[in-house]
Amino acid sequence: MSPRPAPEARRAGRRPGDPDDTRRAILDAARRAFAASGFDRATIRAIAADAGVDPASVMHHFGNKRGLFVAAHELPDDPVALFSQIAAVPLSERGHAAALTYLRLFAGESSAGLSLLRAAASDEHAAATLREFIEHAILTVGVKILARPEQDGELRLTLLATHLMGIAVARQVLGVRPLATCDLETLARAVAPAVQHYIDPPG
Amino acid sequence: MSPRPAPEARRAGRRPGDPDDTRRAILDAARRAFAASGFDRATIRAIAADAGVDPASVMHHFGNKRGLFVAAHELPDDPVALFSQIAAVPLSERGHAAALTYLRLFAGESSAGLSLLRAAASDEHAAATLREFIEHAILTVGVKILARPEQDGELRLTLLATHLMGIAVARQVLGVRPLATCDLETLARAVAPAVQHYIDPPG
């Protein structure tokens, strides 16, 4: 008899308010889902449900699943600023600073770095994105943090980056102890000497 | 008129020969597929086709997809022997030896280590398997390669292992240069000092 439909059913049609709120809610849910489950296992239906939205709305805003993934991984952080921050500290403490900076890049529940890393394991597009970020960052700004850039600098910086990426994988993806139950600060202190070695090799 | 069916059609029924050949062919194809595409994207249909076999035959031999995955990742190598090999060389060269041993663990097109690593990115079972292998190997035999096991030995060994795992990820999953285009020997030489630091820290 009552003219309104089922109490919990949302009718079709545009909602009052800013549509960008919907967009942001979808992106947040997508980042959480991709970081937790990787590209394949994260489903648009689950992301839409988490964002309180219909799956078709996700398609409307981002075209397809890959478009959503790409939009969710546009890095707001400028890598130049990231590395400059390391180069600003004295040479003897750059190992610790670099370790902390890199580890933070992959920490957090909806970290774009972690999400990209997870996806890269089985998706060539994600792997290419991460590869190009690493190579580009190293070639353009990374050498600034080195003590003597002339000799094998590119290789050393790459090893530095992959060392810390490996720690992030073990910590956040595999959950290897004692890494997973260790705060970033003490972890950075333990890694600092090795990282410092890549920045400023003796001899 | 000819009584035989279509030329390329294989009839149902048991084949002459050793059924273990089929089993081995399936396992080989599975290792290739899992290492190349990860657990989710590797399909039983593709594995069966690669092995020249019907998908139902895969189910008959291994029960389900996870059973196939587990069977394809039963490690033939004894981790104890692996680490003893490192402990056998003089202390000053253990960094190089450890690097080479670890990197080989993930090298190769159908490496079980690489395959497990790829799968671990999105599968909790695979992640647990790899985590337990790393933790167990370190706790039981890894400490033998250390110069002084007493102080932070567990953490140092874990960092060593994750360093080299990170290199493997960058090399084989992401394809980061110059790592991907570098042979294992020169790579091991470049990493050796950092690894040595974890085995025998100065001071």
Added chain:
DNA sequence: CAGAGAATTCAACGAGTGTTGAATTCGAAT
């Protein structure tokens, strides 16, 4: 040689996925 059981294929089911088109409602420009 007869029969049990294993190996193999075939065809199909059922579940889950990304995606689409139509219908509906709101905001903004004219």
Added chain:
DNA sequence: ATTCGAATTCAACACTCGTTGAATTCTCTG
């Protein structure tokens, strides 16, 4: 006020995948 377009939902399609049950052929034992 009207109209156009954007946002949103609903229902459904098409596809792929893992898995299953029946039918067929081989091997092995007694």
